[in-house]
Amino acid sequence: MGTKTVKTIEDIAKLANVSKSTVSRALNDSSLINPETKNRIKAIAEEHNFCMNLPARNLSRRQSCTVGFVTHSHQCGFTVEDMFGLEIMSAIGSGLDVLGYDLLLIHMKPRDNSWAHQYFDSGRVDGFIMMKTGRGHAYSKLLSEMNAPFIIWGVPEPEINGCTVTGDNLSGGILATEHLIRIGRKKIAFLGGPEYDLEAQLRQKGYETAMRNAGRKIEPDLMVNGDYYLESGKTGMQQLLEKTPDVDAVFVCGDVMAIGAIEVIQKSGRRVPEDVAVVGYDDLAIATYNNLPITTVRQNIQMSGKLLAQNLVQSIKTGVVTHVTVPVELVVRKSA
Amino acid sequence: MGTKTVKTIEDIAKLANVSKSTVSRALNDSSLINPETKNRIKAIAEEHNFCMNLPARNLSRRQSCTVGFVTHSHQCGFTVEDMFGLEIMSAIGSGLDVLGYDLLLIHMKPRDNSWAHQYFDSGRVDGFIMMKTGRGHAYSKLLSEMNAPFIIWGVPEPEINGCTVTGDNLSGGILATEHLIRIGRKKIAFLGGPEYDLEAQLRQKGYETAMRNAGRKIEPDLMVNGDYYLESGKTGMQQLLEKTPDVDAVFVCGDVMAIGAIEVIQKSGRRVPEDVAVVGYDDLAIATYNNLPITTVRQNIQMSGKLLAQNLVQSIKTGVVTHVTVPVELVVRKSA
DNA sequence: CTGAAAGCGCTTACAG
DNA sequence: CTGAAAGCGCTTACAG
Numbered sequence: 001m002g003t004k005t006v007k008t009i010e011d012i013a014k015l016a017n018v019s020k021s022t023v024s025r026a027l028n029d030s031s032l033i034n035p036e037t038k039n040r041i042k043a044i045a046e047e048h049n050f051c052m053n054l055p056a057r058n059l060s061r062r063q064s065c066t067v068g069f070v071t072h073s074h075q076c077g078f079t080v081e082d083m084f085g086l087e088i089m090s091a092i093g094s095g096l097d098v099l100g101y102d103l104l105l106i107h108m109k110p111r112d113n114s115w116a117h118q119y120f121d122s123g124r125v126d127g128f129i130m131m132k133t134g135r136g137h138a139y140s141k142l143l144s145e146m147n148a149p150f151i152i153w154g155v156p157e158p159e160i161n162g163c164t165v166t167g168d169n170l171s172g173g174i175l176a177t178e179h180l181i182r183i184g185r186k187k188i189a190f191l192g193g194p195e196y197d198l199e200a201q202l203r204q205k206g207y208e209t210a211m212r213n214a215g216r217k218i219e220p221d222l223m224v225n226g227d228y229y230l231e232s233g234k235t236g237m238q239q240l241l242e243k244t245p246d247v248d249a250v251f252v253c254g255d256v257m258a259i260g261a262i263e264v265i266q267k268s269g270r271r272v273p274e275d276v277a278v279v280g281y282d283d284l285a286i287a288t289y290n291n292l293p294i295t296t297v298r299q300n301i302q303m304s305g306k307l308l309a310q311n312l313v314q315s316i317k318t319g320v321v322t323h324v325t326v327p328v329e330l331v332v333r334k335s336a
Numbered sequence: 337m338g339t340k341t342v343k344t345i346e347d348i349a350k351l352a353n354v355s356k357s358t359v360s361r362a363l364n365d366s367s368l369i370n371p372e373t374k375n376r377i378k379a380i381a382e383e384h385n386f387c388m389n390l391p392a393r394n395l396s397r398r399q400s401c402t403v404g405f406v407t408h409s410h411q412c413g414f415t416v417e418d419m420f421g422l423e424i425m426s427a428i429g430s431g432l433d434v435l436g437y438d439l440l441l442i443h444m445k446p447r448d449n450s451w452a453h454q455y456f457d458s459g460r461v462d463g464f465i466m467m468k469t470g471r472g473h474a475y476s477k478l479l480s481e482m483n484a485p486f487i488i489w490g491v492p493e494p495e496i497n498g499c500t501v502t503g504d505n506l507s508g509g510i511l512a513t514e515h516l517i518r519i520g521r522k523k524i525a526f527l528g529g530p531e532y533d534l535e536a537q538l539r540q541k542g543y544e545t546a547m548r549n550a551g552r553k554i555e556p557d558l559m560v561n562g563d564y565y566l567e568s569g570k571t572g573m574q575q576l577l578e579k580t581p582d583v584d585a586v587f588v589c590g591d592v593m594a595i596g597a598i599e600v601i602q603k604s605g606r607r608v609p610e611d612v613a614v615v616g617y618d619d620l621a622i623a624t625y626n627n628l629p630i631t632t633v634r635q636n637i638q639m640s641g642k643l644l645a646q647n648l649v650q651s652i653k654t655g656v657v658t659h660v661t662v663p664v665e666l667v668v669r670k671s672a
Numbered sequence: 673c674t675g676a677a678a679g680c681g682c683t684t685a686c687a688g
Numbered sequence: 689c690t691g692a693a694a695g696c697g698c699t700t701a702c703a704g
Contacts, residue, residue: 019690019692028683033689054682056680058682086422102441105438107429117387118387124390230624259627263627266627344696357676360700368673388697675702677703678699679699
């Protein structure tokens with residue numbers, strides 16, 4: 001509770017000698033209002049530093065102008081998805097701000113699907129934003145059944161009937177691989193994501209495309225799957241080194257795994273990038289801040305956040321379902 | 337809008353053949369209600385998957401059950417405060433959840449103080465959480481003038497009249513330094529924060545305390561200020577190496593700066609930790625994920641988030657202003 | 673224990 | 689162009 005005396009449109013109405021209907025219209029820039037009256041009212045509001053009660057307005061309009069960002073609980077420390085998600089969340093916030101929407105954090109607990117009802121049916125949020133996860137389908141179904149607008153960061157799939165925004169994974173894979181080819185590497189390996197992961201699949205496709213375009217063979221011994229965690233970067237790289245000791249480059253599907261890979265390479269007595277060049281993916285903060293700054297494929301996080309915001313709000317307002325792909329770019333640092 | 341037919345307490349009232357007052361009381365576990373009636377109503381609500389409209393309840397109760405987490409815009413990339421803040425935000429979310437409060441993200445723009453009015457006077461949030469910044473005082477004053485409850489992550493200061501939660505910086509400094517002494521280092525340097533920063537001051541005091549306790553001299557040549565950014569870790573370490581080439585350990589006031597310091601040490605031809613041991617501060621995700629995992633002082637982020645949540649809500653409800661210090665612990669990894 | 677009524681602070685047909 | 693009135697979906701004195 002503040003200490004101000006002018007707190008409702010009724011207070012303004014009295015000061016301006018009009019009805020609160022008129023104040024409401026003036027403050028909402030209704031075209032029905034006499035311009036002079038409107039300006040007079042606005043001036044009074046301004047003078048008193050008036051802020052309309054938003055919950056009341058929202059109740060009346062039956063909307064919340066708020067969207068929920070769905071996160072998992074971070075009890076067990078951070079994963080890549082968390083880090084990437086955290087960075088993008090910030091961008092989403094800016095994007096929503098200019099649209100007059102707010103961002104609410106929603107923590108969903110492990111085996112609890114009640115968050116969707118709790119936040120949507122209660123009128124707390126008008127829609128949801130979530131990062132793609134393995135269980136994306138389940139959540140997507142849940143939300144569709146509730147008729148809740150939502151948008152997902154991830155590759156569009158037939159089963160998911162909400163909006164999507166994703167990076168251009170195919171181009172990303174090509175860019176990374178072409179860079180390694182360009183700097184003269186002969187045995188270029190691929191350290192991927194989980195098999196079911198569509199983003200990783202596309203990055204792999206990019207890798208294969210670039211290899212073929214350069215007249216290279218795709219060798220199964222040069223390809224291994226990871227799961228985006230640090231540990232899998234280490235074990236994956238270990239395997240690659242064992243199968244192909246003279247490997248001289250690796251395109252790793254995530255920056256965190258790339259860090260693991262670099263560690264293993266160095267431990268094996270090889271130098272990065274001299275003996276083995278490493279390209280990562282995502283351009284997380286740790287890519288820059290790592291001891292050996294990582295050459296990586298940058299996802300345009302600012303633009304992605306903005307698009308997630310805009311397209312979700314559009315979907316809330318009109319029901320239009322969109323799918324967009326955001327361009328990526330190669331950022332050359334020291335690891336390749 | 338969902339597709340359900342039972343959406344208001346009035347719908348439930350009809351089904352149960354009672355008034356909506358009674359439904360309201362039953363669902364709110366009022367002691368006035370006949371237990372049988374209460375159970376009957378609850379069963380009906382359950383059966384229809386009923387979710388009360390929270391904005392309406394909040395409007396009626398004149399509260400929002402929402403607190404705002406104030407962040408800066410991240411246009412120019414991440415800084416330590418951002419990374420630490422991001423991690424703690426997640427913990428705050430969990431903490432608020434069990435109290436029935438929601439977390440709203442507030443992006444404040446560079447030279448714009450309107451966020452406070454916009455979110456508080458509009459009834460959008462009941463209070464604020466913010467990370468300590470150089471301009472903490474200004475914001476603190478702003479919020480106090482509005483009578484807005486708030487809590488700050490940072491060292492309490494007379495000018496700041498809201499709640500605070502902070503790590504035990506003094507102990508942190510002692511722990512880090514004692515570790516370096518214990519592992520036999522002779523020339524232990526201190527790479528601090530900005531001079532005005534109270535947290536860094538306390539860490540420095542911890543360093544000095546541990547040094548004195550061990551009968552060491554405090555040598556100005558072994559101490560230099562940084563600003564938490566990567567770059568200052570590099571330049572700071574550079575200076576230390578020039579002033580004291582045989583420095584064999586450094587306590588760095590932040591993990592990001594520690595990464596910069598390690599890079600400079602290695603570039604100078606020295607090994608970490610063999611030639612120069614490095615202890616960081618914060619235990620950010622990057623401390624683990626760094627190429628050379630960093631020995632650091634862990635701030636208990638989970639507990640801190642929980643306390644920030646609990647004490648702010650308490651302050652909202654009762655006006656009580658609290659100041660708490662959270663214990664820290666040393667995490668030994670590879671850099672020292 | 674329960675209900676009718678007023679109220680939270682807005683918006684918006686409806687009437688003028 | 690403006691206002692009186694009903695309504696958004698709850699809560700909570702007040703009366704019984």
